[in-house]
Amino acid sequence: MSNSPRTGIAVAGLSLGTALNPLNSSMIAVALVVLRADFGLDVATVTWVITAFYLTSAAGQPLMGRLADRFGPRRLFMLGMGLVAVTCALAPFAPNFALLCVARAFMALGTATAFPSAVVMVAALARQANVKSTRPLGRIQMANTSAAAVGPVVGGLLVSLVGWQALFLINVPLSIAAILLVRRFAPADEGRERGRASELLRDSDIPGILAFLGAMVLVMMALLNVLPAYRWWLLGSGMLLAVLFVWRELRFSPPFLDLRLLGRNRPLLLVYLGFALFSGVYYFAFFGLPQLLQEAGGYDPGIVGLLMLPLAAMSVVVTPLAVRAIDRFGVKRVLIAGVVLLIVASGAMWLLTASFAIPLVFGLTALLGVPYGVVGIASSQGMYLSTRMEERGVAAGIYQTCRYLGAITATVLIGIFYGTGVNQENWGLMVFVMLGLGAVVFVVSLLWREREKT
Structure with missing residues (x-):
């Protein structure tokens, strides 16, 4: 087999693995109501099945990026x-909700290896096929961008036909297929750092x-008011830990999260900030809308998945078009256009305070799918252009962390807004927050410049 077909199959395997993290982050959205009923939970508590996944992903992505740089991306991916x-394979048998959240955390840790490993492998894949690195990178980015959009559709069908357990079981054959493809067709790891386990632990900034x-x-527990009598203690302790974290990272080498990398690279910092805020806007709709349609609109989870289908379809269709637009007009112009569309789509979501008519929901989810595909691709391309080759593994990990920081913020705020009821009035308040965040993303996008080559 020639190198080009081998590379294509390897990229397919990497893309499949990369898709599992965003896919599982969004499939769960249509299962929240079912999980609440099965385990007897309130709105704030059930969001921990999302939060556990995002917390682990947020912490795991930068670490996995650094491990891929040090010890080999192919090995880490598998x-x-x-x-x-x-x-x-084990999660569907969890006897209680706490263990289910633990399973989600382990799943997040495993899927967190994929995107950083794939980005590190891009150069080798391009050499193997004798093509520009933008080709394999673009395909991997498309999988990473579009998988989350497909999640509610797949999740809705699985929950309706089988139950929430299917959201875990579907990952077993997909992950095994990714292992087999990458093991057989991806290039072997180049010479990487080797050392004893004690050295690995010492350098991992535990x-x-x-x-x-x-x-x-701690901060999320305070915002969710999990322990009302200790709310301010939780918030204060969380802020203190955050300060200690910054102090530690600035003094330790190599740090878990390279804050100095952000300090010396303003374009990359702006990409991260804009993408985190964009993710917050997007996941407001992504997790808030299915709950609204199920509880206030009375739709079945399977119907909700179908109502979210235009979002997935438009995102998949728009993503390759956005890649070509970037080649023609540049990252910044496409990014700004996508953010403008995001603000328009967010404002249009207010119409749901008046009606849940199926044509309206279809139109709104289709409209939201356009900026998701455009901004997602433009942001990831901006990250790649703003980073030196030797930093791309950890940079890709931090980039994914920004996605989950935005998503975590959205889930926390959804728990607060929906705490008094999942209804159209509270949805209207959430739309105003989405518009405010979208305006900040617009300003950040205007400030971004491509990093000068050194």
Whole structure:
């Protein structure tokens, strides 16, 4: 087999693995109401099945990017997919909601290996096929961007036909297929750093990871008012841990989250900030809308999945068009156009305070799919252009962390807004927040410039 077909199959395997993280982040959206009923939960508590996944992904992505740089992306990718297969085979038998959240965390850790590993492998894949790196990178980015949009459709069908357990079981054959394709067709890892397990632990900045995760958990517990009598203690402790995390990362080498990388690279910092805020806007709709349609609109989860289908379809259709537009007009122009569309789509969501008519919902989800595809691709291309080759593994990991920081913020705020009821009035308040965040994304996009080559 010639190199070009081998590369195409390898990219397909990497894309499949890369798709599992965003796919699983969004499939769960249409299962929240079912999980609440099965486990007897309230709105704020059930969001922890999302939050556990995002917290682990947010902490795991930068770490996995650094491990891919140090020890080999192909090896790390297969290890992560193996963890996904085992976890998802066992998760449907979880006897309580707490263990289900633990399973989601392990699944997130396994899927977190995929995107950073794939980005690190791009150069080798391009050399193997004798093509520009933008070709394999574009395909991997398309999988990463479009998978989340397909999630509610797939999730709605699985929940309706089988139950929430199917959301885990579907990952078993997919992760195994990704392992087999990458093992057979991806190029072998180049010479990488080797060392003893004790050295790996010493250099992995475990205190930094724990401080990052602890700060996020404590702040979210305070925002969700999990322990009302200790709310301000939780918030204060979370902020203190955040300060200690920053202090630690600036002093430790190599840090879990390279804050100095952001400090010396303004274009990359703007990409991260804009993408985190964009993700917050998007996941407001992504997780808030299915709950609204099910509880206030009275639609079955399967119907909700179908109502979200235009979002998935438009995102998939628009993504390759956005790639070609970037080649012609540049990243910045396409990014700004996508953000303008995001603001328009967010404002149009207010119409749902008046009606749940199926044609209206279809039109709104289709409209939202356009900026998701455009901004997602433009942001990832901006990240790639704003980063030196030797930093792309950890940069890709931090980029994914920004996605989940935005998603975590959205889920926390959804829990707050819907805490008094999943209804059209509270949805209207959420739309105003989406518009405010969208305006900030627009300003950030105007400020971004492509990093000068050095």
